[in-house]
Amino acid sequence: MNDWKKKAVVYEAYVQSFKDSNNDGIGDLPGLTSKLDYIKNLGANVIWLTPIFKSPLVDNGYDISDYEAINPIYGTMSDFDHLLNEVHKKGLKIVLDLVVNHTSDKHKWFRESKKSCNNKYSDYYIWRDPKSDGSAPTNLGSAFGGSAWEYVPERKQYYLHLFAKQQPDLNWDNPKLRQSVYKMMRFWLDKGVDGFRMDSISFISKPKEFKDAPLQDHKKYGAYYYGSANGPHIHEYLQEMNREVLSKYDILAIGETPHTTPEEAEKFVSTDRHELDMVFQFEHMHVDYGEFGRYSDVTFKLSDLRNSMSSWQNKVSWNSIYLGNHDQPRIVSRFGNDNKYQKESAEMLAMIELLQKGTPFIFQGEEIGMTNLHVNGIDELKDLEAHNIYQFFLNQGIDKETALKMVNRKTRDNARTPMQWNNTTNAGFSNGKPWIEINPNYKQINVEKDLQNKNSIYKFYQKILELKKNNSILIDGKYKLITPEDSAIYGFTRTLGNKQILVVGSFVPYKVKYDLPKELVRKGKQLLCNYDKHRNSLPSELFLKPYEGIVFQLE
Ligand code: TEU
Numbered sequence: 188m189n190d191w192k193k194k195a196v197v198y199e200a201y202v203q204s205f206k207d208s209n210n211d212g213i214g215d216l217p218g219l220t221s222k223l224d225y226i227k228n229l230g231a232n233v234i235w236l237t238p239i240f241k242s243p244l245v246d247n248g249y250d251i252s253d254y255e256a257i258n259p260i261y262g263t264m265s266d267f268d269h270l271l272n273e274v275h276k277k278g279l280k281i282v283l284d285l286v287v288n289h290t291s292d293k294h295k296w297f298r299e300s301k302k303s304c305n306n307k308y309s310d311y312y313i314w315r316d317p318k319s320d321g322s323a324p325t326n327l328g329s330a331f332g333g334s335a336w337e338y339v340p341e342r343k344q345y346y347l348h349l350f351a352k353q354q355p356d357l358n359w360d361n362p363k364l365r366q367s368v369y370k371m372m373r374f375w376l377d378k379g380v381d382g383f384r385m386d387s388i389s390f391i392s393k394p395k396e397f398k399d400a401p402l403q404d405h406k407k408y409g410a411y412y413y414g415s416a417n418g419p420h421i422h423e424y425l426q427e428m429n430r431e432v433l434s435k436y437d438i439l440a441i442g443e444t445p446h447t448t449p450e451e452a453e454k455f456v457s458t459d460r461h462e463l464d465m466v467f468q469f470e471h472m473h474v475d476y477g478e479f480g481r482y483s484d485v486t487f488k489l490s491d492l493r494n495s496m497s498s499w500q501n502k503v504s505w506n507s508i509y510l511g512n513h514d515q516p517r518i519v520s521r522f523g524n525d526n527k528y529q530k531e532s533a534e535m536l537a538m539i540e541l542l543q544k545g546t547p548f549i550f551q552g553e554e555i556g557m558t559n560l561h562v563n564g565i566d567e568l569k570d571l572e573a574h575n576i577y578q579f580f581l582n583q584g585i586d587k588e589t590a591l592k593m594v595n596r597k598t599r600d601n602a603r604t605p606m607q608w609n610n611t612t613n614a615g616f617s618n619g620k621p622w623i624e625i626n627p628n629y630k631q632i633n634v635e636k637d638l639q640n641k642n643s644i645y646k647f648y649q650k651i652l653e654l655k656k657n658n659s660i661l662i663d664g665k666y667k668l669i670t671p672e673d674s675a676i677y678g679f680t681r682t683l684g685n686k687q688i689l690v691v692g693s694f695v696p697y698k699v700k701y702d703l704p705k706e707l708v709r710k711g712k713q714l715l716c717n718y719d720k721h722r723n724s725l726p727s728e729l730f731l732k733p734y735e736g737i738v739f740q741l742e
């Protein structure tokens with residue numbers, strides 16, 4: 188990987204919730220353009236935009252009806268060109284979301300495909316005959332609930348959708364489809380975009396023959412990824428995409444790869460295989476799954492988080508590192524403390540996360556410690572996934588209060604509430620009615636406040652990123668977990684040659700003692716701490732305040 192890629196720090200902008208420029212309540216491209224200095228000053232140098240293409244917005248833009256058109260609610264193509272130009276003028280880069288596991292059912296390809304079995308686009312999607320009794324080909328369920336198969340009378344066939352039924356899966360076994368995708372990728376790359384974040388890319392190669400999935404307790408349908416996660420031709424297709432498109436440009440290729448082991452991930456990123464630069468792991472997002480999966484009232488165990496992150500650090504040559512994104516709860520609410528220790532825990536989490544080996548991804552609002560939303564009724568939520576799962580819980584006989592509690596903890600709306608810019612109307616996001624609820628805590632948590640205060644979370648993120656960018660130990664140094672057993676502390680070292688940095692963080696709201704391994708009881712220099720405490724040596728007994736985090740360079 189070349190130098191700029193290794194030094195990339197990615198800021199994920201969820202465009203519709205970032206900044207609204209024309210007061211229709213929806214964040215847009217001119218809004219984002221007006222905030223580039225904010226992102227640059229934080230220390231990020233790459234901006235990943237969630238989908239901005241034409242879409243009926245059934246899944247907030249991850250259902251694309253025209254890959255080469257901008258959704259008018261976000262602006263025009265000339266707004267995009269202007270954004271790209273401004274981004275490049277400031278020395279930043281742009282990565283677009285490439286959603287090619289599926290399209291919207293309103294995409295021209297699908298509208299044609301469903302008409303008949305013998306037109307140009309008939310094989311662009313995955314069609315199968317019904318069972319002899321007319322029912323769906325298999326028991327596969329979709330990620331958002333219900334069957335993954337939908338019947339179309341015109342063809343007398345079912346099509347596959349791993350996500351919503353308005354998101355039919357593309358047929359990557361068809362070489363014509365693959366060429367159409369590559370052509371579209373070249374369209375954006377020729378405009379000058381600097382890379383892609385490839386949505387659900389681990390699902391693009393489907394099994395030749397679909398089979399019934401084993402059913403777990405309470406489930407009517409098989410897991411959506413059964414047979415499709417890292418399917419038979421996945422690496423072949425990505426190598427072809429690399430050969431035909433990616434390798435012709437100096438760009439960043441990031442794969443979103445749910446249901447992938449670290450061993451499989453290494454195949455995607457190992458440089459001699461010419462596939463992708465890095466992938467998102469999901470294993471550490473499963474640490475608080477419950478009996479029904481993602482939506483649960485389970486609290487994570489530190490050892491699970493530590494073990495998962497460490498296993499990826501040890502087994503994969505280059506990682507995307509993240510704790511939150513537009514699909515996940517707010518990190519301070521999930522892994523820290525969004526109450527009394529909101530600031531301390533947000534800063535500690537940033538140290539532990541961003542100083543691991545790999546490319547840091549910061550999701551908008553993390554840098555000011557934004558928290559989960561918490562609604563009082565299901566009707567207040569926007570995301571289709573939340574509504575489907577809530578209904579599923581009620582059907583299981585779970586009471587409304589418990590169902591809402593589980594949904595509140597995990598709903599994707601938590602991440603999607605508008606960016607909190609200041610303490611005025613609608614948090615300074617828009618003067619119109621925002622498309623989604625504003626988190627009522629914007630008077631306490633907002634950008635303006637953080638920019639004015641030299642001890643803010645934002646300023647702490649700046650320090651972490653500044654430190655990482657210019658420090659070869661933190662870029663290339665080997666990661667080693669030093670607290671495999673501790674119940675309260677996550678500590679690791681980064682080592683390059685004879686140079687070593689220790690990063691240690693407490694995950695508890697009380698004071699704890701940590702007995703430092705003997706070889707680390709040394710002099711040195713404290714590089715960062717989220718409390719006002721200065722150290723020039725590490726004692727054998729380290730006392731950590733609530734959520735204290737320390738970065739220390741050893742002599
Ligand atoms: O998510 C892919 C994914 O695997 C989902 O299971 C995701 O983890 C889930 O939404 C969490 O509940 C990507 C996008 O990031 C997501 O926003 C889209 O809804 C999805 O693909 C379909 O495009």
Ligand code: CA
Nearest residue numbers: 207209213215
């Ligand atoms: Ca707008």
